[in-house]
Amino acid sequence: MALLEIKHLVKNYDGEVTVEVLRGIDLKIQKGEFVAIMGPSGSGKTTLLNCVATLDQPTSGSIVLEGENPHQYNKNRLADFRRTKLGFVFQNYNLLAPLTVIENIVLPLTLDRQKPAVMIKEAERLMGELGITHLRDKRIYQLSGGEAQRVSICRALIHDPSLILADEPTGNLDSKSANSVMELLTSMNKERQVTTLMVTHDAFSASFCNRVIFIKDGRFYNEIYLGANRDEFYQKILTVLSHLGGRSHELLQADY
Numbered sequence: 001m002a003l004l005e006i007k008h009l010v011k012n013y014d015g016e017v018t019v020e021v022l023r024g025i026d027l028k029i030q031k032g033e034f035v036a037i038m039g040p041s042g043s044g045k046t047t048l049l050n051c052v053a054t055l056d057q058p059t060s061g062s063i064v065l066e067g068e069n070p071h072q073y074n075k076n077r078l079a080d081f082r083r084t085k086l087g088f089v090f091q092n093y094n095l096l097a098p099l100t101v102i103e104n105i106v107l108p109l110t111l112d113r114q115k116p117a118v119m120i121k122e123a124e125r126l127m128g129e130l131g132i133t134h135l136r137d138k139r140i141y142q143l144s145g146g147e148a149q150r151v152s153i154c155r156a157l158i159h160d161p162s163l164i165l166a167d168e169p170t171g172n173l174d175s176k177s178a179n180s181v182m183e184l185l186t187s188m189n190k191e192r193q194v195t196t197l198m199v200t201h202d203a204f205s206a207s208f209c210n211r212v213i214f215i216k217d218g219r220f221y222n223e224i225y226l227g228a229n230r231d232e233f234y235q236k237i238l239t240v241l242s243h244l245g246g247r248s249h250e251l252l253q254a255d256y
């Protein structure tokens, strides 16, 4: 059984006119995969991720994670599902700026009613694994973008989620920081077998994944798998993007 199975996902936004954003997406993701979603601006990438994240409700179709369809849950059960099964990494990090790194990482655990000493030990262990122990007592506003994103990845992993959802995790970073964030996501994916679904505009970031799914106008367009070689994969991604259209300056970043 796939870890995540999306069946004919449709999402419309109703207003004066109905906007059809996702027009029937079918997608299976196996445990341990690292998948990128790419497509032109407005093609529905964030909407797709938000539906999987349970932050948005599908119009029709189903999303099943490890046999559970969270969209059928009531508010409390849904909040629990989101907190324990999913890990979020956002473009703008979503960390609490006045708090320290360790405080931010411990925060998701505070709802589990564990003893503070146990929570801190767990957070410190994970920080060690991710190589960010030296940032422990810094406040978020003292961090660089790349450091902040590594902290947010640590926070996302603290509950050992079934699925990490990342929307443009390298979107605000220069190429060097983007590289270190992608290396971290890749090593977590390999070592911890954490399944990761990432939206990105950036072909270089996508080339760290095992599979890239392209969507266009709310529909599946194409997918390619990593072969023997990441450079070749990167070139293939660029080729599909050039056929995909959209505003090319958003799709291809020339500084890599």
Ligand SMILES: Nc1ncnc2c1ncn2[C@@H]1O[C@H](COP(=O)(O)OP(=O)(O)OP(=O)(O)O)[C@@H](O)[C@H]1O
Pocket (backbone or CB within 6 Å): 013, 019, 021, 039, 040, 041, 042, 043, 044, 045, 046, 047, 048
């Ligand atoms: N709450 C909403 N109400 C109405 N329309 C929306 C809403 N959210 C998104 N849309 C529309 O849905 C379409 C897809 O938006 P989405 O944010 O999923 O695109 P995207 O592929 O993530 O684009 P980008 O690459 O620019 O981030 C867009 O046309 C957008 O205007």
Ligand SMILES: [Mg+2]
Pocket (backbone or CB within 6 Å): 045, 046, 047
């Ligand atoms: Mg988006």
